[in-house]
Structures are given as structure tokens and as C-alpha cells.
Amino acid sequence: MAGGETTLAVEGLKTHFFTKAGVVKAVDGVSFEVAKGEIMGLVGESGSGKTVTGFSIIGLVDPPGRVVEGRVIHDGRDLVGLDDEQMRSLRGNRIAMIFQDPMMTLNPVLRIETQMVEAVLAHNAVPAEQARDAARDALGQVGIPSPDERLRAYPHQFSGGMRQRVAIAIALLNRPSLIIADEPTTALDVTIQGQILYEAQKLCRETGASMIWITHDLAVVAGIADRISVMYAGRIVEQGTTADIIDQPAHPYTRGLIGSVPSRNTRGDRLFQIPGMTPSLLNLAPGCAFRERCSVADDACLAEPEPSRPLPGRVLRCHHPVLDTAQ
Amino acid sequence: MTVFIIRRLLQSAVVVAVMSLLVFVGVNVVGDPVDMLINPEADQAEIERVIRDLGLDRPLHEQYGYFVVNALQGDLGDSFIFGQPALQLIIERMPATFELAIAALLLAVVLGIPLGVLAGLRPDAGWSRTIMAGSILGFSLPSFWVGIMMIMLFAVMLGWLPSTGRGDTVPVLGVEVSFLTRDGLSHLLLPAINLSLFKLSLVIRLARAGTREVIHQDYIKFARAKGLSETRVVLVHLLKNIMIPVVTVLGLEFGGLVAFSVVTESVFAWPGMGKLIIDSLHELDRPVVVAYLMIVVLMFVIINLVVDIVYSILDPRVRLQDTKA
Numbered sequence A: 001m002a003g004g005e006t007t008l009a010v011e012g013l014k015t016h017f018f019t020k021a022g023v024v025k026a027v028d029g030v031s032f033e034v035a036k037g038e039i040m041g042l043v044g045e046s047g048s049g050k051t052v053t054g055f056s057i058i059g060l061v062d063p064p065g066r067v068v069e070g071r072v073i074h075d076g077r078d079l080v081g082l083d084d085e086q087m088r089s090l091r092g093n094r095i096a097m098i099f100q101d102p103m104m105t106l107n108p109v110l111r112i113e114t115q116m117v118e119a120v121l122a123h124n125a126v127p128a129e130q131a132r133d134a135a136r137d138a139l140g141q142v143g144i145p146s147p148d149e150r151l152r153a154y155p156h157q158f159s160g161g162m163r164q165r166v167a168i169a170i171a172l173l174n175r176p177s178l179i180i181a182d183e184p185t186t187a188l189d190v191t192i193q194g195q196i197l198y199e200a201q202k203l204c205r206e207t208g209a210s211m212i213w214i215t216h217d218l219a220v221v222a223g224i225a226d227r228i229s230v231m232y233a234g235r236i237v238e239q240g241t242t243a244d245i246i247d248q249p250a251h252p253y254t255r256g257l258i259g260s261v262p263s264r265n266t267r268g269d270r271l272f273q274i275p276g277m278t279p280s281l282l283n284l285a286p287g288c289a290f291r292e293r294c295s296v297a298d299d300a301c302l303a304e305p306e307p308s309r310p311l312p313g314r315v316l317r318c319h320h321p322v323l324d325t326a327q
Numbered sequence B: 001m002t003v004f005i006i007r008r009l010l011q012s013a014v015v016v017a018v019m020s021l022l023v024f025v026g027v028n029v030v031g032d033p034v035d036m037l038i039n040p041e042a043d044q045a046e047i048e049r050v051i052r053d054l055g056l057d058r059p060l061h062e063q064y065g066y067f068v069v070n071a072l073q074g075d076l077g078d079s080f081i082f083g084q085p086a087l088q089l090i091i092e093r094m095p096a097t098f099e100l101a102i103a104a105l106l107l108a109v110v111l112g113i114p115l116g117v118l119a120g121l122r123p124d125a126g127w128s129r130t131i132m133a134g135s136i137l138g139f140s141l142p143s144f145w146v147g148i149m150m151i152m153l154f155a156v157m158l159g160w161l162p163s164t165g166r167g168d169t170v171p172v173l174g175v176e177v178s179f180l181t182r183d184g185l186s187h188l189l190l191p192a193i194n195l196s197l198f199k200l201s202l203v204i205r206l207a208r209a210g211t212r213e214v215i216h217q218d219y220i221k222f223a224r225a226k227g228l229s230e231t232r233v234v235l236v237h238l239l240k241n242i243m244i245p246v247v248t249v250l251g252l253e254f255g256g257l258v259a260f261s262v263v264t265e266s267v268f269a270w271p272g273m274g275k276l277i278i279d280s281l282h283e284l285d286r287p288v289v290v291a292y293l294m295i296v297v298l299m300f301v302i303i304n305l306v307v308d309i310v311y312s313i314l315d316p317r318v319r320l321q322d323t324k325a
Helices: A050-057 A084-090 A112-121 A128-141 A147-151 A160-172 A190-207 A218-224 A242-247 A252-259 B002-029 B033-037 B044-054 B060-072 B086-121 B126-140 B143-157 B182-214 B218-225 B230-259 B262-267 B273-282 B286-314 B316-324
Strands: A006-019 A022-035 A039-043 A065-074 A095-098 A178-182 A210-215 A227-232 A235-241 B170-172 B175-177
Touching: A006 A050, A006 A210, A022 A039, A022 A050, A022 A065, A022 A210, A022 A235, A039 A050, A039 A218, A050 A065, A050 A178, A050 A210, A095 A160, A095 B218, A112 A128, A112 A147, A112 A160, A128 A147, A128 A160, A160 A190, A190 A210, A190 A218, A210 A218, A218 A242, A227 A242, A227 A252, A235 A242, A235 A252, B002 B060, B002 B286, B033 B044, B086 B126, B086 B175, B086 B182, B086 B230, B086 B262, B086 B273, B086 B286, B126 B182, B143 B182, B143 B262, B182 B230, B182 B262, B218 B230, B230 B286, B262 B273, B273 B286
Parallel strands: A039 A210, A039 A227, A095 A178, A178 A210
Antiparallel strands: A006 A022, A006 A065, A227 A235, B170 B175
8 A cells, every 4th residue: 555645644643531530541642544545444452442543533532532632634634623613524524434333323213314415415515306316326335225215214114234334325425535434343243244344345445435444353354454453552552464464463462362363273272362351541550551461571561662663564562572473 | 003093092082981980989979069059048858959950869870871971972061050061161261271381381392492402412511500400499399389479579579460360362263362462461471481380390301311311322423423513413313302202291291281270370360270170179069070070081181192193203113113013
């Protein structure tokens, strides 16, 4: 992807939540780039800050959270510090988002038509009839049969997979240059998951949109992403092409994640798991956040590891990366 | 939808039948109206004549059968006191009560929903806390006391508004209404506010609770992610969802407003049904009390039906379940 246009560049993004119990550093210095047409997988456990990263980009972090530092450069413009109206005109227009639970993302009391047409009209001064045609075409595009009839339906008349297709259709309506997909397949059956993955990938290629695919599921992201960023405790600990990350993980955490995916060779064996639990982000101690669970940690890890680029296209935050080893 | 309405109508008929029995028996055990009706100096023969005329010498089940047969023909008996049909007495006073109740309900909705939604959107703001504190007052202060205080302040001390009666009325479709004349409107204002205070507080609380819940739903965030304006998110996506509980409760409460506006009507001498029922209870005017209670039962049944229908319009999920059933 090197040399291609950059759709999104996130630089040193910090999103903190100012709760009564203290400051939760949900996103703490995240940097990455997404090239035009590229699909970037953002992988991490629950609570690693991947969803908050997504919401920070489109400016929808709920109070008491807010972006305290960093830049989000989208198509050459820094989004941090834009006023509400400027952000609104970008959301759903240039940057769209797909949510995790399709059962919850569509308003239960409004027709699909209403919910799609309003998304068109929010950004384009076109007649309602034209907006409706755009909505119908978008439904057809994501593989919903007889879209004309389905427009009149309510969300509860769709299955989960179909609702997620509708959500994807809504995201595509205004031809965004970036789609943030927040675990869009997690709540779906495995068979539907495969279909949605395939559709999303196809539509991305067709429309030339870039995508950030947020997930905790390495198997999903391995099939769809061009590059992967692994998040842990609000930071990106490893970044590289999908092949590099899967075949030669260098960060102990990434190695742990990949090691815990069951494979044919581990049949009958005890599954590997990373010891311990995700640390609480509230008043996190300085230094490497993973050191408590890491097998190679030593005193050096008490200091915060700085991002390094040991290999081309690779970013790592670790004092003891495992480099050039064959798995 | 048709099947649903027919089923509901049948259920309603059963409710009305059971209630008629309860009401009839109940009223017949509370006291003997004969003592109240007859001149204390009347002799035994005259007392027996009156009892026979009123049909009170028959056994209770016969009286009930007679009542049901007549009721089905729209005759709920004649008032012992006025000698007029009980139904007619009540219907004459109905427009006044309905006008008062509707005015109170409108006030509650028009003020309550915006205040509640605003309080729900900014729960930590000072004015939001003031609204909620006010709603607690609305809940807890006794209606008659507030009514008297309002009369003292606005009618006696300030002299802005009249304290009693309906004022000038004009007929609209054959029904006398106050709100279209200046004088009538000034008479309506105080009792309507008095009657609405409790419902207003209820609507504020419901709207606030609904807003607090709905605002955190994914579909609200998704609506924002679509780039909709905050106005549209609140007025369309949020409001339609919080209206479901508000309509349900208000519908049921409307029956209560009509049936039990007794206190407000007494305080403001509003010539409605509430005042009639109080008087009739004092005089053990059985037919009027029975007729009144039957009308109230019918009204609740009808309101419930209407609420269910409106509810299904607001919430498409209910519609689907009913066509399946």
C-alpha cells in the first residue's frame, strides 16, 4: 500500500474518560494510517480501546470522554477541533460507521425507508423521490431481494444478517471514503458472518472506500484486512501487513493471541491462553501495560516502550520483540 | 387488526357485564334510600307504596335482571331525587367535565413532554433539577389545597381570574363549551391547571425516564453517525420511542381525569359529573350512582381499546404480533 493516497492518518490520538473514580485512558497515543481502498484490521480484546478509537475518529465519544490530544487527518483535513456542524456534515457522508449489534442499530419504530432517506437528505439537497431511489439501489447493492418492498418494512421484519446488510447499505449511501466497521459480524451466525465479510470486502473494492475493521477475532480479520493493528490497553502494540502479523508476530501479546487460535494440530490438546486479565485502564501504572502477563518481561518493561520500526512496514511497541523467527 | 379489535370488543363486553353486577350489588348494600326519600311523618302504607313504586320490594336478582334488560335499551333508571332519567342527568353534565379533563390533559402533554425531554437530555443542568423538583411538588401537594391556594392568589388577592363556575358558553355541534369565549376561558384556566398538575408531573417524569433510556440506545448513536442533525435525532428518533409509554399511561390516566375530577370540580364549583356524583352519593340516589359508575366503566374500556390501537400505530412490533395471533 506504500505510495498510495492516505485516506486517514491518526497521529498520537488520546481519548480519555474523566470519571469520578479517575481518568480512564481508553485510547492513549494511537497512530496509524489507512491508505485509499485499504482495509485495516484493528484487533484487540474487549476494553482495549478499539471501539473508542472508532468513535473518536467520527467525533461521537460520549461524555465524560473526550479527545484530549492528537490529530485525525481525513482527506487532508484535521477533524479534531472541527465544530459540531462540520463534524455532522462529515458523518455518514465522508465517514460512515457500522455498529456491532444489528438488532440495536436500526430504530425499531421507523421504516427502513425513513431511516435510509433521512441519511441521504442529511447531506444532499435532493428531492425525496431521488433519495428513495438511492436507498433502493443501495439495498439491492448489498444483496437484499425485492428492495422496493423491503423499504416499506420495519427493522423487526428483518433477520439479524439482513439488518446488518441494511446498516451496510446505509453506510454506503453517500459513497464515503472511509467506513469504520465496529465488529459488524460478531453478533451474527458463522454462515451469515461469512456472507457479510464477503459483501463488505466486495463493496469496498467496488466503491474504492477505505475501511477500518474493528474486531477481536483474528480469524475474521486475517481473511479481510490488508494490514493489521493490534491494540492493547489503549495503545497499538504491533502493526504490519496481515501476512507479517499472522506468520511472524513479534510482540509477545500478538504471539499469544495467535497462539490461542485453535488449529487442527492442537486437536485434543489444552488450548493455549494468555495468563491473567486485561488490566483496568483506570490509573494504569506506567511502563508496558502487558508486562504483568508477559513471559519475557523484565525490569526494562517498567519503562514505557517507544514505537519502533524494526522491519519495513512494521511498527512495534516492545522492549523484547521476537524478530525473524519462523513460527 | 380487525381480528384484534373484535377480540378486544368481546373482552370488553365481559368486563362491562361483570362490573355491572358488582356495581349493582355494591350500591344496594350500602344503605336504604327510602329513609332519605320519604317525609319522616309518612305512614306505613305510604312507605310501602313508595317502596313498591321504586321496585325495591322485589328480590335483588330480579331487580338486577330488570336493570340489565332496561340498560341494554339505554335506560339506566330514573333518579330518585330529580325524577329524570339518570343517564340524561349525567350526559347533561358530561361536556363540562370532558372539557375540563381535555384541557388538563392538553396542558400536561404540551408542557410535560418538552420539559421532560429537556430534563432527560441535560440531567445535570440546574434548570433540569428545578423541573424535577417541581414535578415532585406536583405529585405530592394535595390537589384540593393547591386549588384553594390558586383561588386565594389569582382570584382573591390578584383578582385576575374568576374562582367558580363555567362562565359564558357557546354551543359547538350542540355541545356547550367554555373555551371559545373569553369569559369561559378565564373560568376554565384555574381548574384546568389544578387538575393537570398531577398529570403534568407524571408526564415530565415519564418523558425524562424515557429520554434517559433511549438516548443511550445504539440506534440513537447510529442516527448521529448517519450525520443527522441533533434536532432530527431528538424530534424523530427519540420522541417516537418515548411516546409509547407516555401514550399508554396518559390514555389510562385520562379515564381517571374524567372520573375523578370530583375534587377539582368541588373546589371550583365546576358544574360537571364529579359534583353530581358527590351529591347523589350523599342522597343515596342509587340509579344515578349506578349509571355514573357504568358510564365510567364503559369509558375506561373504550379508552383502553383506543390506547391499544394508538399504541400499535406507534409501535409497529405490536401490529405484527397481533396479525399473527
